[in-house]
Amino acid sequence: MSPQVADSVRPRRAGRLASGGAIREAAAAMFLENGYQGTSMDDIAAAAQVSKQTIYTHFPSKEALFADLVLGNAERVEEFVATVSRTVAAAGDDMEGGLRQLARVYLRLVMQPDVLRLRRLVLGEAGRFPDLARTYYERVPGRVINALSSVxxxxxxGGRLHLDDPQLAAQHFAWLILGSPLDRGMFYPIAEPMPEADLQRAADGAVRVFLAAYGSSR
Known part of the structure; x- marks a missing residue:
């Protein structure tokens, strides 16, 4: 490719990338605010300040754009999953401290207002998009459970936990942490993250109960 041609291609490519980002941002805001049925491609085009044809250049349908929003959230979970084993290993002999740190990070991630809004949206549309809801579960909460199970x-x-079924123990750990805060967060929409003092109290209490059941000294 000649330098002249390359120079002409770069602005077009940058424009496509910029419009794709604007479309995703606008679609996320519209879907989270109005739901799938309450959002049209015209609404998204207007919010993104692009033509509807530009949207279809990036996404073949409204359903594809919705799926992009839902499954795009999995990236944040992958970042957390990558830290699970490292967090516990870094604690060394202080396994309880490592589990407390892990529990706090997990609860902080899930209780972010935008994450809670997305969960409500996925649940609300699960009847319309059962395969998408199933994939979301497998890639988001399911991935966390599997990572915890491995740890x-x-x-x-290593003789540090007493358990027969790591997968079941992982489910117990996750829901001891998330249970009450997540249940309340799903029914009481919040605009701010969970207060840090409340978060630490919930996470640390969950770890104490978990170790009372599964600790090697029980």
């Missing part, structure tokens, strides 16, 4: 299996093998 708990290693801790059991």
């Amino acid at each position: 708990f299996s290693a801790l059991r093998d």
Whole structure:
């Protein structure tokens, strides 16, 4: 490619990338505010300040754009999953401290207002898009459970946890942490993150109960 042609291509490519980002941002705001049925491609085009044809250049349908929003959230979970084993390993002999740190990070992630809004949206549209809801579960909460299960299996093998079923223990750990805060957050929409003192109290209490059931000294 000649320098002249390359120079002419770069602005067009940058424009496509910029419009794609604007479309995603506008679609996220519209879907989260109005739901799937309450959002039209015309609404998204107006909010993104692009033509409807430009949207279809990036996404073949409203359903595809909705799926992009829902599954795009999995990236944040992947970042958390990557830290699960490192957080516990970094705590060394202080396993309880490592689990407390892990619990706090997990609860802080899930209780972000935009994450709660997305969960409500996915649940509300699960009847319309069952495959998408199933995929969301597998890539988001399911991935966390599997990562926790692997860590708990290693801790059991090292004699630090007493358990027969690492997957079940991971489910218990997750729901001891999330149960009450998440239940309330799903029914009482919040605009601000969970107060840090409340978050730490909930996470630390969950770890104490978990270790009372699964700790090697029980």
